[in-house]
Amino acid sequence: MNLMIFFGIIAGSILGAMFINKIKGVKAHYLDEFKPELGEEVRHREAGADFHMVTNLGRAMVMSFARMRRAEVIVTNQRFVIGQKVFLGKRYMITHVIKLDSAAGDSAEVDKLTGGLYAKGYVIYLALRKNVSTELDGKKPFIKFIPEATGSATNIEHLRLYTDAPEKLFAAIVNKN
Secondary structure, eight states: OHHHHHHHHHHHHHHHHHHHHHHHTOOOOBGGGOOOOTTOOEEEEEEEEEEEEEESSSOOSSOOOOOOOOEEEEEESSEEEEEEEOTTSSOEEEEEEEEESOOGGGHHHHTSTTTTTTTTSSEEEEEEEEEEEEEEETTEEEEEEEEOSSGGGTTEEEEEEEOSOHHHHHHHHHOOO
């Protein structure tokens, strides 16, 4: 009986989410469908990355993240687009976008606590190029983004993008043009 209640709650949650997404018009966006915006150029694309958020509250004293290589990142001159591999699939669904220096078109979404998740289908952060650095977690290199104080970055200390080629990604960040 308890098992049936559990599965009923899970099914109800899924159906509720599908209903809300249908009403709001939210749909999944995939990296293989990514098209740069006007004036945007793709500088680097890398599969086998990992993306993690480090929060201000509710975190462990010492943190280290496993390199599962389940993310893919597209770096343009204006933003980082991060996709996570879907469950039991080969495609990468866009989950996070880090805008560099300006979020003119997405300022309303960046100022919301959800960061655009319920409107666009992914979370948008804003980070200044000067607040981006390369660091090490043991022997694992990552790029550290310190997001601007916006609604989407509430309770986030920094964002980590683990990669095998941090110097290429960092060069794409530093070089605006």
